[in-house]
Amino acid sequence: MTARYLLLTGRTNSRLLETPTTLAGLPLVWSGENLLLAAGAGDLTTDPDAEIAVVGKLFSRIDNRPLEQFDGAARKEIFRSKGQWLLDHCWGAYVAVIAESGRRAVSVIRDPSGMLACYHCAIGDGCVAVTNEPELLSGAGLVSCRVDWAALARHLRSGDFRGTHTCLEGLEELLPGCRLTLGAQREMEPVWSPWAHVGPDQRLQRESAAALLSRTVGNCVTAWARSYDQILMGISGGLDSSIVLAALKSAHVKPSLYTLATVGPGGDERGYARLAAKHCGYDVEEQFFDISAVDPRRSHAAHLPRPTGNYFIQAIEAAVKGTLARMHRDSQRAIFSGGGGDNIFCYAHSASPVADRWLREGFAAGLFATARDIHRVTGASLPAIVTKALGKRWGRDKGYRWKGDDLFIATAVEAEPLSFNHPWLDAPDDALPGKALHIALLLRFHNHLERHRRPDFPPTIMPLLSQPIAELCLSIPSWRWYEGGVNRSVARQAFADRLPEALIRRTSKGRPDSFILEIFERHRALLREMLHDGLLHRHGIIDMEAIDTVLISANPHHRHQLRVLELGNAEAWARKWSA
Template sequence: MSIGFLVRLKPRGSVIGLQDHRAAAPEYLWEQIGTNISVGTDSPGKLTLFPGDRGFLIGSLYHRHGPAEPVSTFPTDEMDKIWATRGQHLVESYWGCYVAVIIVGSSVFVLRDPSGALPCYFSASAGIATLASEPRNLAKVGLLTSGIDCVRLGRALLLGGLPEQRTALSDVQELLPGMCLTIEGALLSTSSRWDPWHFAANDAGRSFDEHAERLRRAIEACVGGWSKQFDKPLLSISGGLDSSIVGACMKKFRREFACITMTTDDPMGDESTYSRQLSEHIGKNLFDERFLLDDVSLDRSSVSHMPKPFGRLDANAFDAAVARIAKQEGADAIFTGNGGDNVFFMSRSARPLADRYLKEGVSPGIFATARDIHRLTGAGIFHVFAQGFRAWRNSTRSYEWRTEATLLSRDIIAAAKEGGVHHPWLCPSDKGGLPGKAAHIAMLVRMHYSLSAYSKRDGIPVIHPLASQPILECCLQIPTWQQCNGGIDRSVARNAFSAMLPPTLIARRVKGSPHGFSFQIFARYREEIRERLLDGYLANNGILERRDVERMFLPNRKINVGEITRLLMLVDAEAWTRHWQSNLVSSAPAS
């Protein structure tokens, strides 16, 4: 969601002057909290001040139970609970898209909601802690002076966008979703306030149908809550399950919205038949737009606003088309089904078999799940059991994050791997987590970068309702073997909305792809991509292996879709480095 903010916190005994911040961000409305905290935002309607200078919340908030109505004030007893629990009451009794700052004595607690829908970055200098919605806001107050961290940049390219506290900008750290930043004087520390394993371990023995009903109610409540925030949203659809579910729920709660779908010249990227079925079913106008090469520029990164790169050049064409229609139609938000595959656990592995064995032991259900995985993947039944056994054998280990080392230099790979791969959600506290649930949680971690990267398009907020906290918690409680019930992926979600969507959309199993457009980009810019990757920032700083890059461009060499995807990601990263080299500013230390 697109809410700009900048927060400055100073130790007690010193006073922050608002005039300095107004000069740095004159487009923001500024508020002073006591004598030591000031907050500026471009969305003053989303700023809730806590009484008695106890802090504030920026973003959107809803009650956990009852109608999903926006919360803008707190009764005294609720405020006391929020303050006494240092914000934990917000996580347990509310949901939304927010960053909360709670002041308790000389300590400050900064809490980011578990969905990660509202980005939050921080930096500390000369005893002043600064929070911001985007790294560029930190630059406005002179905090980005150390430049790009090449090792962290290489690590971002190696780890595929794994969210980490440290970023590729040396002065910028990210407060991860569900985490709390504690500020005590000049000391800063982080701790987890929301643990997905708490929900993954608690399925309460519900049946498949009971889980489907709970999921339908949770999604309807969340989509309904988000729909009430906007007057005229635009829904991006593909005719796939996830965006169709969002469309069906929006139809129930909204009278006015339109749909948009994107099409390539390649039949693989033409999903308009399914998109038309959805738009006709929900009775909404559909804009069928095409990916255009003129919307692609090698000079413009799709994630230039982020503190590390992991975007794709072709995303600019999607963003440009959607933003054009949104502005043409006067849309005040863009809704998507993004994150659905991750939240609903779209998997083709044998891990659910290991999960069921760990939960039930040898039972008739084991053989039923093996048959489901066989139907889903086409793998032989003995292979399914062998892979399930392998997953069970590795169940005491932490989840092994996938890396992508293609075209990176050996030196940068070695440096980037130092310290290992850590994320607070990837390792269950009891060291005995279910391997299928570990993969599910890793999928939730993986989606956070893209949700943060695409929180707005050309200034228009983008809403990803399927990533809302109640939906995450509901899906985490669904056993992984139920998610592939009957040999069908995302089976619980399909069942939950079978009465609200056409059978052809519920049954659709094949996804479209814009890969054809990626080939068009590569064909037009082939030589320029080669030049930038062989003599750009990444190569000149030892991040790329030049010889491997050169081999990609040998005459008559056939290139596959995976290689083109990697090259477009790397040239997007090259544009990211150019953006930050030109925008990192040096200034006197902030006062």
């Protein structure tokens, strides 16, 4: 099962800190002077004096093996650095709790990958709760979570951006790579920044970027794989999932594989999935997206503090659930994915890499080579690419400007200003626009990452998000990812000797568009009823007249279909938290 935890901390004499044996059904693992920590069995690292606890997976940077205990020297450095030592000497998917004797403040640190969630809220009587599952708060009788309608409206307009605010009243998120200090006040500060890693990696002076990436991905995938007895992995034959699969093979691990296909050819990647599986010596179970698994009245994100994703996720979860049922239950299981690879490997259609090379190397031959590479990747004309690069080269602001999405949002709500505040978007004065884009890509995926968390499923592991891989990829110049006129070029070079040429050369991507259309067509009437009579309409968030034009259209635009399905999912989510 996914790691679960609930931390309570506050003033020493609070009635909420009276020592129980369990908390929200979880066993108590740490009872301190001003805190209680309950966590599920398994993923927990503590020190002998119970002043440090790490929930989740923690690996050493020295040998990539699990850290199960801290020695005296490590403890001293962890306290001295207020947890910074963990980010400098370890990696994984974890939330660390640090409470040194004699200090009233408690520190909570979330690792940069974002694979283990962390939310916090005041619960009264001078106490604060921290958890990865908001439902644990209500389960423990600590707080009744209610929808924050203004926050929900901002979320629906924010185009995959996620900051500290959730869509539940009073509940905030501790962002990846940040520290939360719980004392007289709740204070969040970044302790890891992607901007600290955009400079040249000294290792690249001794080793090629491809060779170093191959080794780093291999080390991380191996560490993750050795942490579990059974691995289930969905593959598409795309580059990212194939890279993880090749690394699993090199680690001598045999996963159970499945692939999902649409009836229409646009989302049928079974041929590529078979090729990847056969090359690595594995079998793959082939399934089709099942429309009967999708119920628009239910949100797959019902347990989450934001309505992320779309209805087709329900079909993926149904397929995973069926496959898990055929696996041994009495073992440590995990679901592996190549998710986040596009983001880690800087896959985007932008002229920013041209601007980066111009700023770094000047008006030289390499600049024109990169312009031609971007032309081959994007199909944009060379004059258009150069014009865009000029704007980025001479623009005052080299940072990334996040764009909102007001499609089908009510006019009154649309008029409200949006702000996109996140420490990763605070670009330094000498920032390169391509690096700002790369960092924004990493941040964007965190909104997709959350939808993979289900308390009744094994943990979903996305090895490509591991901190050592992210830091290395950030250090590689943006234009290197497009060399030869292909996207994710360094990653392709890194695994060219371990994957079939057809997969290495593949640049197309399958999409479940036909299945999404099927969902939309089958449930038009129900979606109209839900949205017309729903909470989003009642609270003045959506433009129902505009939505109606899509629902009655004989041939609606695909983006409009996606948006209506997204709003339907948000309606189902809101009804769950308002029940």
